[in-house]
Structure formats: C-alpha cells, structure tokens
Amino acid sequence: DTYxxxxxxxxxxDYGLQMQTSYKEFLTRVMVHNGESGENxxxxxxATGLWRYQNESGFGVLLTAQVGQTDQRSSGSxxxxxxxxxxxxxxxxxxxxxxKHRMGALAIYKQWNQQLILxxxxxxxxxxxxxxxxxVWGHFDVVSRASEQLRFLFRYxxxxxxxxxSESIIKTTGFGLSWVSAERLxxxxxxxxxxxxxxx
Numbered sequence: 001d002t003y004x005x006x007x008x009x010x011x012x013x014d015y016g017l018q019m020q021t022s023y024k025e026f027l028t029r030v031m032v033h034n035g036e037s038g039e040n041x042x043x044x045x046x047a048t049g050l051w052r053y054q055n056e057s058g059f060g061v062l063l064t065a066q067v068g069q070t071d072q073r074s075s076g077s078x079x080x081x082x083x084x085x086x087x088x089x090x091x092x093x094x095x096x097x098x099x100k101h102r103m104g105a106l107a108i109y110k111q112w113n114q115q116l117i118l119x120x121x122x123x124x125x126x127x128x129x130x131x132x133x134x135x136v137w138g139h140f141d142v143v144s145r146a147s148e149q150l151r152f153l154f155r156y157x158x159x160x161x162x163x164x165x166s167e168s169i170i171k172t173t174g175f176g177l178s179w180v181s182a183e184r185l186x187x188x189x190x191x192x193x194x195x196x197x198x199x200x
Contacts, residue, residue: 002120003172003195004137004159009124010103011035011046011068027052035068044069058111064122065104071097091161093126093133100127105137114151116143134163143178151178153191171196 004010016033028051035046046068054060093099103124110117121138139157146152153176161168174193181187
C-alpha cells in the first residue's frame with residue numbers, strides 16, 4: 001500500500017452494493033457502501049466510483065472518486081478513514097463536527113512482461129461550515145524485472161494533508177526486491193523506505 005492508503009485516507013467499505021460493467025478496453029465500477037470497516041455508527045452511506053481504460057499493450061488510465069459524509073458519532077473512531085489519526089496527519093478539520101468528504105485520483109500506467117511504470121495523483125476536500133480543507137497526494141512506482149524470478153521495486157510518494165500548511169508535507173522514498181518461485185506459488189519481498197516530514 002501507498003502511505004495514504006496505509007494511513008486510511010480512503011474510506012474502506014464493510015457492507016455495500018457494487019455494480020460493474022465492462023466493454024472491450026473499458027471498465028466501470030460503482031459502489032454504495034457504509035464507508036467504515038466496522039459498525040456503521042453514523043448510518044451514513046458513501047459512494048465510490050472507478051473508471052478504467054486499458055488496451056492490449058498494457059497501457060492504462062484509471063480514474064477513481066469517492067464522496068461521503070460523517071458526523072461526530074463516527075469521526076473519532078472510524079478505522080476506515082483514519083479519523084482517530086487526524087492530529088498526527090496534520091488534517092485541520094474538526095472530527096467532532098459533521099463534515100462532507102470528497103476525493104478523486106487519476107493514474108496512468110504501463111505494464112508489460114511483469115514490469116510496471118505507474119504515476120498517480122489525487123486531491124480531496126474536507127468541507128465543514130462552508131469551509132474547504134484541501135489535501136493532495138501522489139506517487140511514482142517502478143517494477144523492473146531483472147530475471148524470471150527477481151524484480152526491483154522503487155517508489156517515490158508525496159502527500160500534503162493541508163494545502164495551506166507546508167509542514168504537513170510528507171515524502172517517502174522506497175526501494176525493494178521481490179522474488180517469485182519458479183512455480184509462482186510463493187513470493188518473498190524485501191522493502192526499505194525513508195520517511196521525511198517537514199518539521200519547519
């Protein structure tokens with residue numbers, strides 16, 4: 001997972017209804033769900049959409065979007081959206097009040113011969129009392145095949161929990177190796193990363 005996904009910037013569904021359709025190179029997926037990985041304390045629903053184009057050469061474009069609402073019953077304890085970690089991530093919205101959440105991301109990628117180049121960027125807003133609190137993120141991934149069983153991994157990621165606060169910028173650089181057995185029944189990954197936070 002990227003940093004923003006491991007820190008639950010995206011709401012994860014527990015229960016919901018998903019509809020999916022595909023035609024040639026195009027895929028559309030829409031889900032209505034509770035937006036919490038656990039009890040739906042505020043009884044509010046979220047909507048998540050995914051639109052993808054991918055051709056036979058492995059070139060693809062992926063657009064994702066998500067919108068939802070919370071109130072004080074779920075904001076302080078939701079496992080899905082990381083609201084218990086608001087202070088640590090420099091978000092400035094108030095989890096004790098009702099809020100609207102929206103975000104979207106665009107990814108462009110190319111995959112071939114078990115190799116991958118991917119660039120993703122996204123932006124979101126917390127909306128409370130007609131005030132917007134924007135946040136952004138992005139990452140660049142490379143998977144390069146050294147042999148049939150060995151891959152080199154690289155990632156650079158940058159996120160900013162509040163566009164108005166430069167001290168909320170977090171940069172992560174990671175390198176790794178991935179080994180897959182000849183039968184492709186098992187794999188082993190070694191990953192190291194450097195995490196930089198702007199404390200000025």
